[in-house]
Amino acid sequence: MNSKKMALLLLLIIPTILSAQKSVIIPQPVSVQFTTGNCVIDKNTALKFNKTDIALQEAAVFFKSVINTISGIELPNNVVKNKSIEFKFINNAELGDEGYLLHITPTSIQIAANKKAGLIYGMQSLFQTLPVIQTNAALIIPCMEIKDYPRFKWRGMHLDVSRHFFGPQFVKEYINLLASYKMNIFHWHLVDDTGWRIEIKKYPLLAQVGAWRVDETDKVWGDRPQAKQGEAPTYGGYYTQEQIKDIIKYAAERNVTIVPEIEMPGHVASAIAAYPALSCTQVPQLPLTGGDYTGMSSNYCAGNDSVFLFLQNVLTEVINLFPSKYIHIGGDEVDKAPWHKCAKCQARIKREGLKNEDELQSYFIRRIEKFIVNKHRQTIGWDEILEGGLAPEATVMSWRGEAGGIQAAKMNHNVVMTPGNPLYFDQYQAGPEGEPTAIGGMSTLKKVYDYDPIPKELNETEAKYVLGAQANLWAEYITTPQHATYMVLPRMLALAEDVWSPKQSKNWQSFNERLQHQFKGFEQRGLNFCYGNFTVDIKPVSENGKLSVTLFTEILNGKIYYTTDGSLPTTESLKYAASIPVSASTVIKAVTVLNGKVMGLKPAEQSFVMHKAIGKNVIYTNPVSKYYMADGPNSLTDGVRGTYAVGKFWHGFSEEDMIATIDLGEEKNVTSISLGCLQHYKDWIFMPSAVKYEISLDGKTFTILQTINNTVSVEDRNSVIKDFTATFAGQNAKFIRVTATNTVCPKGHPGEGKPSWIFADEIIVN
Ligand code: ACM
């Protein structure tokens, strides 16, 4: 073979060899191209940088310390060796403030960026390809070229240190984890009812009193009794200003900005415990121990000028400590009842010409915003700050879904998206069987991965106001650092890809393959994390009047086995290949099988019923809540039974009765009618007090057949599913009307006397 032919052959072969090489980096860079060979970092590798540049010096210090932790190697600076690692600044508009170029050959590594942030991110990409703890393994990196920069500039993670106090060491570990995946905002929730966590020199009691509560950690949040006079407040802690400075410096070295949250005007029972004059009633109280607010003041008085003076003094110290452009002032979940009863608050409403208590909250936030803007900073708050009018320059953090964010973006205000589902990482990520008790909900890795921070409701101009997205870790149910990492890993990695990688490059399969490498790293470092959601997703699909079911597992290389006869699925059961038609009443049970083993504690399960009203139109006298639409308008006649998951397959009705009329299309002989209902005490969902069944031939004149009364106790705190079934001698009917009578939340319930919900899944006609 002549050399020309040989070169041609190589050209043909090399690309196939190279494409077999896969990146392990999360989040996926903008572009990665592998070239031939490897580079080995060892003691014959020297750092190269312009040592008169302080930023380059700092970047080199960071790089050396990480390499030293991994391998024990001390890399020399600026000496001639046979290999070099160079850091340098360039001028490349495409890369922006945080982008980088990483170029690796067998004898050199070069990281180039416009700013130090980009250099740090180039290093993070490099570190992800290395072994992660002190080993004797060689530090081998495949040769490659990366060009990379983020899609969004707000890539946030939050931590609630009030419900559980996480010490400074863990806070640093958490920040380091964020930084490893190029997250750049740490939202530090420093203030809440159950603990004030930041030293304020002018008001020492905030830390001395407000940071300490009676220890009820062994009990579930909602069951913790309130503190009694004389009990010792032994649980808690706070960060001194010196500790905070140290943490800010640590974060800055990793390009993480800390956004402090100083809650107001609600969620401040801890501050009121320290200084009772801050509340409307001014009655002394002890810091809250958990979720029982009975008799507690948790809001500042909005009518008292000395409250604003206090907050300005607090914010002055906060602003002097934190370099962040944004100061988070909370604003969520204000119980406005005390303001209604307070003479000072009412006088303020009158004096300022405000319409109501919503506008009083808006006044509060505007007044604080003015102070913050005067200090050359910007306010950010939860989406309730929209109520009663948004402060002129405020940024909105949208947590009650995306609606607040959409509204604010359309008003030309900046927005950070953090919708409860999927971005509240205190929700379950798997199971829920076998998982540590969580606040509720289900936000799986796949749901997080599929999230796009830009809602489809926004046009291109409005979308520019979306700064990015953030996940929140509320700590009511999280009482150890190990539990915190478990909730964050690996969901944060999926979020990192949502906010960093180009939208078109996202790929669930590729992400999961890269994730396996990260899992090894977590194992090596002894980090507690979740291997994934083994529960099979059972999805009913109705098309052209036919019902079928698709099954899906989130687990990479997981296989699905299922049964339709009620038995427990095993590896001997039916193996899922394509969607399953459903033509008779049945129950599908399904499991994920990995490496020949059934995974998870309990199979996923879904029941289907076939009956005479399937596919028929349902007319509602009172509308279905837009929040609980299940599969759409005919959910009560789709054959799909509800499960104990509140968000799935249930139609919700609030305050009013459910009155549903079915048009069977022709006269049919009917011998039984049944309505399926759910009771879910914690979510204010109760059985209807009674269900009335009526039939008609003309749709105008109805005859009452039967009324079935509820037999489920309103005190039952377990989830209960019940069919209200009427059976009777055969009747001819063309129309069926079902009336389920709504009630109110029972005595002793947090919503006592307030409207409850009815949840219904199916009207079964036979
Ligand atoms: C929130 O979850 N209350 C912001």
Ligand code: ZN
């Ligand atoms: Zn007041």
